[in-house]
Amino acid sequence: MIVQWRKSSRSGGTSDEACVEVAGLSGVVGIRDSKDPDGGRLAVSGAAFGVLVEEIKRGRLDRL
Structure with a gap:
C-alpha cells in the first residue's frame, strides 16, 4: 500500500x-x-x- 503523507500548507516548508x-x-x-x-x-x-484538531484550534494544547 502506498501511503500519501501530507503536512499543512501553513507549515512554512522549511526543514x-x-x-x-x-x-x-x-x-x-x-x-x-x-x-x-x-x-x-x-x-x-x-x-x-x-x-x-478541535483541541488544537481552541488552544488547549498550547505550551505555557
Whole structure:
C-alpha cells in the first residue's frame, strides 16, 4: 500500500520547523513527525483525530 503523507500548507516548508504529517489509512489517521519520517508513528481513529484538531484550534494544547 502506498501511503500519501501530507503536512499543512501553513507549515512554512522549511526543514527546521516542527511539523507533523498525516495520512488517511484504512479506518485510521496516521500521524508522524515530518523531521523523522522513518521514526515512530501514531494511528488514531478519525473521531479521535477530530477531537485532537478541535483541541488544537481552541488552544488547549498550547505550551505555557
